[in-house]
Amino acid sequence: MQTLILTALIIVSALLHMWAExxxxxxxxxxxxxLTTSLIIALAALSKPPVIIRYRNLVIIGLIFSLAGDVMxxxxxxxFVFGLVSFLIAHLVxxxxxxxxxxxxxxxxxxxxxxxxxxxxxxxxxxxxxxxTFPVIFYIVVILTMAYxxxxxxxxxxxxxxxxxxxxxxxxxxxxxxLAINKFRFPFLAGRGLNLSAxxxxxxxxxxxxxxxxx
Numbered sequence: 001m002q003t004l005i006l007t008a009l010i011i012v013s014a015l016l017h018m019w020a021e022x023x024x025x026x027x028x029x030x031x032x033x034x035l036t037t038s039l040i041i042a043l044a045a046l047s048k049p050p051v052i053i054r055y056r057n058l059v060i061i062g063l064i065f066s067l068a069g070d071v072m073x074x075x076x077x078x079x080f081v082f083g084l085v086s087f088l089i090a091h092l093v094x095x096x097x098x099x100x101x102x103x104x105x106x107x108x109x110x111x112x113x114x115x116x117x118x119x120x121x122x123x124x125x126x127x128x129x130x131x132x133t134f135p136v137i138f139y140i141v142v143i144l145t146m147a148y149x150x151x152x153x154x155x156x157x158x159x160x161x162x163x164x165x166x167x168x169x170x171x172x173x174x175x176x177x178x179l180a181i182n183k184f185r186f187p188f189l190a191g192r193g194l195n196l197s198a199x200x201x202x203x204x205x206x207x208x209x210x211x212x213x214x215x
Contacts, residue, residue, distance in 0.1 A: 002046060003043065003208075003211070006039055006042060006043045006046070007043070007204070009039050010036055010039045010040055010043070010200065010204060013032045013035045013036040013039060014032070014036045014196065014197075014200045016028060016032045017029060017032035017033045017035075017036055017196065018192070018193050018196050018197070020032065021192050021193070021196070022192070022193070026076075029074055030074065033070050033071075033074050034067060034070055034071055034074075036200055037063065037066060037067045037070050037200075037203065038067060040063060040200070040203045040204055040207050041060060041063045041064065041067065041207075043204070043207045043208070044056065044059055044060050044063055044207040044210050045060055047207075047210040047211045048211065051210050051211070052100070054097075055097050055100065055210065056210045058093050058094070058096050058097035059094070059097050059206055059207065059209070059210055061093050062090040062091075062093040062094045062097065062206070063090070063203060063206075063207065065086050065087070065089045065090035065093065066086070066087060066090045066203060068086045069083045069084075069086035069087040069090065070083075072086060081132075081135065084135060084139060087139075087176075088138070088139060088142055091142045091143050091145075091146040091172075092142065092146075094146050094149075094150075094169070094206065095142075095145060095146050095149050097165075098146070098149040098150045098152075098153050098162075098165055098169070099149055099153070100153055100157075100162075105152055105156070107152065107155070110148065110151055110152075110155075111148065114144045114147065114148050115144075117144070117173075118140045118141070118144050121140065121177055121180070121181075122136070122137065122140055124181065124185055125180055125181065125184045125185055127185070128184035128185045129184055132184070136180070136184075139176075143172065143173055143176055144173065146169055146172070147169040147170060147172070147173050149169075150162070150165045150166040150168070150169035150170075151166055151169070153165070153166075154166040161209045161210070161211075162209070164205050164206070164208050164209035165205070165206055165209040167205045168201075168202045168203065168204070168205030168206035168209065169202070169206070170202075171198045171199075171201050171202035171205060172198075172199070172202040172203075172206075174198045174202075175195050175196075175198035175199035175202055176195075176199075178191055178194050178195040178198065179191075179195045179199075182195065
């Protein structure tokens with residue numbers, strides 16, 4: 001019941017935020033964007049046993065850095081680089097969480113698919129990057145490493161909790177891909193809504209993966 005209530009609140013808060021992105025007022029963005037992520041943090045923090053304590057703690061830390069990134073990106077100042085760094089840290093923390101107790105493996109076919117996707121997105125973005133070229137390259141490498149790590153753990157364990165983490169990681173990649181295309185290359189009206197929908201869903205799946213973990 002607790003999970004259902006928090007999930008309902010997350011959905012309502014996210015919808016109010018997305019409505020404000022298109023219709024205003026700005027104060028509604030400042031309230032509901034951090035509130036949505038804060039509710040997802042609460043969902044993670046209130047997870048009931050059985051859980052892996054280390055995994056839960058790392059996910060919560062990643063969510064907190066994501067919240068900091070949310071705040072930096074929503075403020076009416078040019079804090080994009082600082083927001084990018086905050087999300088980079090979040091992804092590095094998620095990598096640590098997803099690696100878990102199993103050894104990290106190199107599976108060449110999935111790795112090449114991730115690499116091809118990363119190179120393709122970078123080439124699409126390149127004409128609009130300018131001085132952001134190298135930070136974006138580094139960000140692409142880190143987020144795809146996070147997504148690969150989530151896949152590797154799911155491929156080894158095939159447990160429900162790692163499937164949730166893997167889905168969340170893929171949605172995060174989708175969210176940031178839409179955000180980058182919308183910001184640096186081809187702005188489009190639906191971009192913000194699609195980006196935010198995928199982003200909040202990604203964080204929800206990662207937070208819910210705590211409830212599925214065992215050990």
